[in-house]
Amino acid sequence: MGTVYRATLDAMAMRGPRRVGVTHIARLADSNRQFFYRNWASPQVLLREATLQELKRVLHVALEVQGPLPPPEYLGVHFVVRAARMLREHPVVAAMARTEPTMTYAAVLRTDTEWHGIAWQWLTEHVTPHLRGSAERDTVTLAVLTTALPYALIPPEEPPSEAERAAVDSRLSQTLHACLGLPPTCPD
Secondary structure, eight states: OHHHHHHHHHHHHHGGGGGGOOOHHHHTOOOOOOHHHHOSSSSSHHHHHOOOOOOEEEHHHHHHOSOOOOOOOHHHHHHHHHHHHHHOOHHHHHHHHOOOOHHHHHHHHHSSSSHHHHHHHHHHTTSSTTOHHHHHHHHHHHHHHHHHHHHHOOOOOOOOOOOHHHHHHHHHHHHHHTTTOOOOOOOO
C-alpha cells in the first residue's frame, strides 16, 4: 500500500485534494483503476487513508531529535516546532492551502476529525504527559494544538529562506513556552 499512498499524496500535491482522480493516481502508482475500486470504497476513502498515514509518519519523524537533546522539560516544544515545520513545508499542505483555502481553514477549526484525533494523541503522549490532572492536560493540549495548527497548516507563498524558517520556528517556540508554562528563554 505504500506505493499507492505515495502516488495519492503526489497526486494531491500536484492537483490539490479535490481534483485528484483515480486514473491519475493509478498512472502514478503504475497500476490500474480496477485495483483501486477493488480495494477502496471510494477515492475519498483512499485520500483519507493516505493522508492519515502520512500525518502519522510526519509526527513520528518529528520525534527524531537531531543534534544534542534539549532538557527534558523543553523536549515537547522541540517536537511541536519540528512537526509544525515539517507539515508547513509538506507539498500536500501547500497544495491544500493553494487550491482549497476553506479546507485549510476548516482543518484549523474543526476538532472532531481523525486528523485532529491523531494530533491530539501525539501531543498527549509526547508533549503534555507530565501534566498531572486530566482537565489541566486537556486544556494545555488544546492550547498547544490551537497555537501550533496555523503554523503547521499555512505554508509560505514561496520557499522560505533559512532565516525566515528560523523566525517562524522561534515565534512558535515562544508561544508554546507560554502555553506550557515554561520560561520564554530556554535552551531549545
